[in-house]
Amino acid sequence: MSSAPPVFISAADVERLLPRASLLLPGLEAALSNFSAGPAGGVEQPLRAVLRVRPYRGFLGVMPAYSAADDALSTKLVTFYEPRGDSAAPSHQATVLLFDPRCGALRAVLDGAVITAKRTAAVSAIATKLLMPRPAAVLCILGAGVQARSHYEAFTELFDFTEVRLWNRTEQRALQLASSVGGAVRVCGTVRDAVCGADVIVTVTMATAPILFGEWVKPGAHINGKLLTETAPGLLMENMRPLVAGDAVQSVGASRPDWRELDDALMKSSVLVVDSREAALAESGDVILSGAEIFAELGELLKGTKPAQPEKTTVFKSLGMAVEDTVAAKFVYDAWSAGN
Numbered sequence: 001m002s003s004a005p006p007v008f009i010s011a012a013d014v015e016r017l018l019p020r021a022s023l024l025l026p027g028l029e030a031a032l033s034n035f036s037a038g039p040a041g042g043v044e045q046p047l048r049a050v051l052r053v054r055p056y057r058g059f060l061g062v063m064p065a066y067s068a069a070d071d072a073l074s075t076k077l078v079t080f081y082e083p084r085g086d087s088a089a090p091s092h093q094a095t096v097l098l099f100d101p102r103c104g105a106l107r108a109v110l111d112g113a114v115i116t117a118k119r120t121a122a123v124s125a126i127a128t129k130l131l132m133p134r135p136a137a138v139l140c141i142l143g144a145g146v147q148a149r150s151h152y153e154a155f156t157e158l159f160d161f162t163e164v165r166l167w168n169r170t171e172q173r174a175l176q177l178a179s180s181v182g183g184a185v186r187v188c189g190t191v192r193d194a195v196c197g198a199d200v201i202v203t204v205t206m207a208t209a210p211i212l213f214g215e216w217v218k219p220g221a222h223i224n225g226k227l228l229t230e231t232a233p234g235l236l237m238e239n240m241r242p243l244v245a246g247d248a249v250q251s252v253g254a255s256r257p258d259w260r261e262l263d264d265a266l267m268k269s270s271v272l273v274v275d276s277r278e279a280a281l282a283e284s285g286d287v288i289l290s291g292a293e294i295f296a297e298l299g300e301l302l303k304g305t306k307p308a309q310p311e312k313t314t315v316f317k318s319l320g321m322a323v324e325d326t327v328a329a330k331f332v333y334d335a336w337s338a339g340n
């Protein structure tokens with residue numbers, strides 16, 4: 001067994017070796033499925049340890065996983081800090097350590113920021129593929145940071161939206177993102193305007209209180225992804241869906257037990273899919289504080305043991321799983337080893 005020192009793979013090299021999040025889809029779909037298969041799936045992944053850096057409103061997460069199918073062993077170390085006006089540092093910083101599972105030797109130290117951005121967007125895309133209404137024309141992204149960009153890139157590559165809308169708490173940042181992505185994006189002044197009639201909504205903010213409200217979901221029946229509202233007794237008319245909060249909501253932020261992005265009404269009235277039940281019940285304020293019932297893990301939808309129900313309003317609550325980083329780090333390391 002070689003005792004060569006570990007290689008260091010920088011953010012620029014990760015970006016070069018993993019140019020598109022979509023390259024991760026097959027590996028991630030398999031890993032999510034294996035995770036939800038229990039011990040037979042061969043994924044070892046304890047609940048991540050998250051410690052507070054209390055004086056600075058920061059957190060350090062430690063995320064180990066082993067995937068037998070990939071024969072890959074890794075740990076991500078990720079820090080995330082609540083917004084502070086005086087800091088130029090990114091809110092999330094990460095490093096992934098990739099080990100040789102056969103002997104425990106450290107093989108690579110990889111920048112984890114690009115991996116986190118791309119694997120998270122890829123997982124949201126997997127959920128969207130299963131949960132979005134058909135057809136889905138309007139994509140709405142709430143937030144304008146790192147994840148907003150990676151989700152924009154992945155979603156516009158993988159789906160045929162005719163309109164993309166963007167809202168951010170500080171509009172200037174939304175305008176900057178919109179002007180830098182190279183596609184048509186409509187920046188909206190309010191969340192309500194942004195989500196009005198959207199088919200897929202991605203929430204990627206550092207919000208700690210709800211920004212998306214169920215009251216914006218107009219009462220009615222969802223039939224094949226179209227909202228049908230009773231406009232006169234006995235008459236069901238396909239309306240313009242003026243205030244539909246999206247048929248498929250991808251909630252990526254609010255990863256602390258007391259943080260929210262979605263309100264109780266939306267959580268309780270939607271079919272709720274999570275990446276990990278254990279993590280959702282320990283870490284997600286949207287799940288814990290709303291008391292919403294979890295319908296399935298994404299891996300169960302992928303395996304077909306639970307139906308996806310794209311005709312209903314759905315929420316995918318993503319907290320991020322260590323095995324996603326394992327898959328992504330191995331992909332990058334294999335590409336690096338192959339001399340790509």
Ligand SMILES: NC(=O)c1ccc[n+]([C@@H]2O[C@H](COP(=O)([O-])OP(=O)(O)OC[C@H]3O[C@@H](n4cnc5c(N)ncnc54)[C@H](O)[C@@H]3O)[C@@H](O)[C@H]2O)c1
Nearest residue numbers: 091143144145146147169204205206207253254318319320
């Ligand atoms: N589920 C996962 O796998 C996963 C992975 C990485 C990040 N995340 C989460 O996704 C979210 C976005 O991460 P990011 O890396 O893009 O962060 P970022 O700092 O790059 O962007 C955060 C965005 O949220 C906005 N924002 C900040 N405070 C807000 C508030 N109180 N209300 C509304 N908007 C606010 C900012 O203006 C910015 O546009 C975070 O909550 C993060 O923890 C989840």
Ligand SMILES: O=C(O)[C@@H]1CCCCN1
Nearest residue numbers: 078080116255319320321
């Ligand atoms: O899975 C992740 O990488 C992130 C870390 C920060 C909190 C949310 N989840």
